[in-house]
Amino acid sequence: MKKKKYSAILADLDGTLHRGGALIPGAKEAYEELSRKGIKWLFLSNNAARTAPDIATRIRQFGLDVSDDQVVNSTSVLFQAISEKHRNARFLVVGEARLSRGIEEAGAEVVEDPLSTDVVVAALDTGLTYDKLRRAHVALQHGAQFWATNTDGSFPVEHGFYPGAGSIVAAIATAAGRQPDLVFGKPSTGMAELALEILRLPRTSCLVVGDRMETDILFARNAGMSSALVLTGATKVTALCKYPYGPDYILDSIAHLAEVMG
Numbered sequence: 614m615k616k617k618k619y620s621a622i623l624a625d626l627d628g629t630l631h632r633g634g635a636l637i638p639g640a641k642e643a644y645e646e647l648s649r650k651g652i653k654w655l656f657l658s659n660n661a662a663r664t665a666p667d668i669a670t671r672i673r674q675f676g677l678d679v680s681d682d683q684v685v686n687s688t689s690v691l692f693q694a695i696s697e698k699h700r701n702a703r704f705l706v707v708g709e710a711r712l713s714r715g716i717e718e719a720g721a722e723v724v725e726d727p728l729s730t731d732v733v734v735a736a737l738d739t740g741l742t743y744d745k746l747r748r749a750h751v752a753l754q755h756g757a758q759f760w761a762t763n764t765d766g767s768f769p770v771e772h773g774f775y776p777g778a779g780s781i782v783a784a785i786a787t788a789a790g791r792q793p794d795l796v797f798g799k800p801s802t803g804m805a806e807l808a809l810e811i812l813r814l815p816r817t818s819c820l821v822v823g824d825r826m827e828t829d830i831l832f833a834r835n836a837g838m839s840s841a842l843v844l845t846g847a848t849k850v851t852a853l854c855k856y857p858y859g860p861d862y863i864l865d866s867i868a869h870l871a872e873v874m875g
């Protein structure tokens with residue numbers, strides 16, 4: 614396998630580092646070995662139901678010694694965008710309570726009334742109701758912008774998959790007859806730009822590791838970074854021919870990462 618000198622790994626979580634509540638075998642050892650060699654790790658999650666520090670806590674529970682600022686998720690980029698440019702906007706949230714709290718902490722107002730909404734934000738919402746879809750739809754009809762944290766159709770759990778944010782975004786988009794104006798998660802490049810700000814490294818020295826072609830591998834391609842697909846999550850190697858793009862490396866799991874690091 615060809616090797617290249619990378620200085621940082623941008624790793625996906627669900628399906629890559631762990632699958633539901635189970636750490637991928639060998640992941641901790643790979644993290645520790647490469648960290649010892651001076652490789653920087655950032656964990657990139659599309660998950661908008663948890664904050665970045667919550668996600669860091671979860672990774673530490675798996676036994677990996679990571680700090681809060683080693684995690685970037687789709688809401689990290691959303692909150693940064695709000696605090697820098699959209700503090701005066703009023704947000705109607707189809708998402709978890711934590712997302713609403715984060716939007717308020719970023720300096721904007723969260724509203725319930727679709728007629729006084731500037732932006733509808735759609736995310737994973739385990740308390741989704743018809744009423745929330747209805748209010749989002751009314752707001753969009755009245756000219757609100759449509760933002761999505763991410764568009765993953767499903768996410769892996771220990772014994773299969775659950776519906777993801779993308780299923781909810783699709784419901785709103787179908788009703789409205791339009792796609793989101795802005796998406797913050799992979800494969801959009803917002804998280805890559807934030808990661809590069811944190812790492813202070815050129816993009817060519819970053820390796821993206823993930824389990825999904827249409828999020829992780831496309832993200833790497835959009836961001837101008839190399840990528841490694843792991844086969845512990847959503848993608849079977851036989852499905853690769855369906856895509857017009859491909860990863861630089863294909864690995865059985867994250868445990869084999871050291872094999873491609875020069």
Ligand SMILES: [Mg+2]
Nearest residue numbers: 625627628824
């Ligand atoms: Mg994944």
